[in-house]
């Protein structure tokens with residue numbers, strides 16, 4: 199599996215966690231009224247689920263695939279923004295780009 203495919207799988211996983219989180223907060227609000235505790239738990243769960251995001255790096259230069267400069271975006275880069283490595287291409291990094 200390519201680094202891009204792994205990162206994209208993580209993005210889809212985060213989408214599912216986010217949907218589940220919003221749903222559980224909505225259900226909790228329906229039954230117990232507004233609860234900051236439920237909301238805080240949801241935020242913490244999201245942060246933990248997303249911690250893996252930091253492990254999806256370019257195999258060539260180590261730049262995180264979810265960063266566009268200083269911005270973090272939801273979907274990973276297929277082509278590395280720093281070294282131009284094709285993260286969805288053959289697994290072997292190109293040493294000339296290092």
Ligand SMILES: [Zn+2]
Pocket residue numbers: 256257258259260261278279280281282283
């Ligand atoms: Zn790179």
